[in-house]
Amino acid sequence: MNDLLEILQDLHPEVDFETQENLVDEGILDSFDIVTIVTEVSDTFDIRIPAGDIIPENFNSAKAIYRLIQRCMDEE
């Protein structure tokens, strides 16, 4: 989780990712950010996130992203 938060903070230092629950819906993360996150996360955790999982619900909060990462790790 900390690795993830680090990636996120790097991208948007001004956002408090631990409390935000609507990152995509409120437009804090745009499509460029999401691709960057996916790339970084794939790199860091050595997983592949399928394109079909890139939906707002999976990126609206740090927790959601972490859940996605764990699911992908399980499937590996």
Added chain:
Amino acid sequence: MLFASYEFIGFLILTFLVYYLIPRRWQWGFLLLAGYIFYALADPRYLLFILFTSASIYGCGRWLAARKAAFRERFAREKEGLDRERKKAWKAAEGKAQKRILLLGLLSNLGILAVTKYTNFAIVNVNAIRTAFGGSALPMVDLLVPMGISFYTFQSIGYLLDVYWDKISAEKNPLKFALFVSFFPQLVQGPISRFGDLSKTLCIPHAPSAEHIVPGLERILWGYFKKLVIADRMLVAVKAIIADPDTYGGAFAFAGMLFYALELYADFTGGIDITIGTAQVLGIEVTENFRRPYFSKGIKEYWKRWHITMGTWFTDYIFYPMSVSGGMQKLNKWGRKHLGDRIGKRLPVYLCSFAVWFTTGIWHGASWNFIVWGLGNFVVIMISQELEPLYDRFHKRFAVEGRTPWKIFQVVRTVLLMSLLRMFDCYRDVPLTFRMMGSMFTSFHIRDLALSSLTGLGLGAADYGILLAGTILLTLVSLAGRKGSVRARIMTFPVAAQCAVWFGLFLLVILFGYYGIGYESSQFIYNQF
């Protein structure tokens, strides 16, 4: 059948009546029939295309679903005895097989789209090269371009990808799926619906209720107001300006640019209002396609608010899959190693973005104008992305952020920029467009914008008065819409006042609509996309 025709209005009334008079379990079946009639009235041959798309995508969807189910079952049964590597290999093999089904569906349908829409464009370009090297030109082919083929093809492809990604389960009933492809209100110009959204209300029984019928009709009326009173009237002057670029340069080109921005907005959002309103009368919910786009403060925001369903389609089905693909991940790693972190990280994203905007451009029309227009958007977005640090410094220095004058400046800037790019829609070819853009700066004479010279464009002073009043009304309604649905607020008025509002709007459409003999009814701009 154009939306702005008596035939369409007659078709609507008949459809509404039959829809609510037949037993409710037949309603969706009737809609399918209505869609095919609507389509056949345009050209019976179109039916072959839409039937092929419906059948092939349905088939691939079922096939995928069956394969997925079979695999899950076998995998659950047999995975115990396998080690990690074997499981992975098995999964990979299965993934490949599924991908083949997906590709079969995608390529066959995209192939039809490409052949019907882009063959002649390809021939033009090949000819340009051949003649440059002294060769002979190939003849053009006369191909049928089915109405709305881009819309229903994209909608169907989105469905198949969603099934492939397990976002939705495949529709079992082929007729219900066929209805999703051929739902008539959105057949002509979108929005591009997602199966997961539209299917929620598409095939369920709907009781006639004033709660959705009345707002639906109101929305249709508002759509006709935009379309008939504003768009079709404005189009006259737009056409006059672009038809004669030698005469109408400079300030005229500038006026034409703004006129076209208004015309396009009123035409397209009006058409979508008619579509969504029609669906609403039928009790069906269609995704919104616009959110006051001309109030955007930046081009990225604009593209989140203009033709939304198209933007999200490109993002979800092209941009994301492409950016997270293995190839792009590799490129990312390679870039970081050889070009440094900063550039390496961006390279794949920008490459995908380029692809998206190229496709967006060519999707709008088979010509270089649209490609350049799409790439123009790409360039502007990239520049604003790259300049973001600079903006940040600017904002730190000058505390303008969030202040009203600054917001207005941002909005005006965005509208002007988008309108400028839209000039590629209008003029014959790309060089001419650049020339006209240039003329706005080199030969701008303010006197050309006087009413006396604008009335030479086929519209009278009264027409400009109507346009001005209409635009003000449009803006006010748009502003009021920020605080929630305007129609819902009107609903709280006393009955007599409500009647007055809607009958007043009806009168405006009837009296000031630019339709009928002497007025040439224009096609919806997005008809053949």
Added chain:
Amino acid sequence: MQEANGKKRKRIRALTLLSCLMAAVLILAFLTRLLEPKYMSDVVEGAMIAEYYGAEKCHDVLFIGDCELYENITPAVLWEEYGISSYIRGSAQQLIWQSYYLLEDTLRYEKPKVVVFNVLAMQYDEPQKEAYNRMSIEGIRWSPAKVRNILASETEGEHLIEYVFPLLRYHSRITQLGAEDWKYLFHRDPVTYSGYYMRVDVRPAENLPPAKPLGDYRFGDNAYAYLDKIREKCEEEGIELVLMKAPSLYPYWYEEWDEQMENYAQEHDLCYINFLDRTEEIGLDYRTDTYDAGLHLNLSGAEKLTRAVGSLLAERCGLTDRRGDPALDAIWAKRLARYHADVEAAYAALAEGK
């Protein structure tokens, strides 16, 4: 108690909706009247067809056709000199099916003994111009014949619904309304004298353009079909049909056309008279008897032609002199008073050089 309140509220709501609906209909009706062209000073031809319904239905002879009738024949003279009570139902470029449906329409109100049709309209086999359609059709009262008339006449871009709701056709006039539109909201002035459009000015016929040779002189099938329908309708109703060609020099009436009409008349045992062959006998002088260089006759010319038509009707069709019939006398006395007053005024205005 609450239930009663709810019921009351519902009733009030329904009543409000109903009155709103009525108000809406009234407003739309008012706007329709306001925006319709009035045809009172500019192109009076548009007001002719409707005028018939205000006239007493007492006619032995009905003329149906185009400007070659309503500008060339004056029923007043027919009555004064032959005691023949007649009416012209004609309008500008009235196409043959429009004449046929006008015949059907007229038969709803009265049955004449003789119908005279001017054959110039045979030249048109297809709908021509929206503006003329409007002027020929709009004034007709609604009946199945009118609907069929519209459907037969529609040009590209015309719709039946725009005849049913003329607001859809004329809404663009909202920015061009004039004093006339307000003045004639609820009434019209008469523009004809039993269908006759009177002109007293003179423009001699000189330098007529030469006739253009045509590729095919045969009248179209559609035109023939409606001529048959007119003939059959008359047979069915026991009305004598007379075909005539008025002595207008232009549009050119070709020999080949004349022959076809001769043959048709012979084949069906009808009376066909080409008055172009009888101009001398009638005494027409194209230097003084036309107001637009030979296209149409002025009053002086119309009087001469009317006399010829009158003797023809009396001799060939055996129409008797109805003068002395008190009812008819009264009707025509009224019509003639207005006619003569206006004729005098027109000549006076002409003399003054207006």
